[in-house]
Amino acid sequence: MEHLFQEKDISYSLRYEGLKKKSFPVFKMVIKDPPSLTFVLEETFWMAASNQFFALSFSDNVTYQLAVRKGLFRNKKPYMLPSFQMRDASTVIKIWHDERGFNLYTNDRRYSIIKMLTNHLPKGTIVENH
Structure with missing residues (x-):
């Protein structure tokens, strides 16, 4: 996903929250326009579909x-x-x-x-x- 965000010039930072074996990614990003938001949702929404927070x-x-x-x-x-x-x-x-x-x-x-x-x-x- 990081590569995709870079290609679309979406500024982001990534950190991991949680315990050592059970950590999860937290993306912080700056969305500049509706097409960028649409792109981010299309590329990340699978997490909600797979029972992830x-x-x-x-x-x-x-x-x-x-x-x-x-x-x-x-x-x-x-x-x-x-x-x-x-x-x-x-x-x-x-x-x-x-x-x-x-x-x-x-x-x-x-x-x-x-x-x-x-x-x-x-x-x-x-x-x-x-």
Whole structure:
């Protein structure tokens, strides 16, 4: 993926979060225009389709914390828990693990009314407000 981002002149940095054997890549990138965003989504969306954590944030506001929960047979299992800081105007899109939907979290005034938000989504997008 790094080679593809370089070819499209998409500025990015890559770091790994997690434990030694179970780390995962975190890309931070600057998207300059809609075609670049489309390209990045087309090249990375497979992660959401393969049951991986996949989220987009429009500001640099995510950190990861080590957490432990009980797994199969009551064994303790470590995992990384993402945390989004929403102090300033922020928007985060969390893609569902089956890639068939998403949750959008925002405190941005531009999206304070559901109609204002839906005006920015592609036609045909089904919105459920919970």
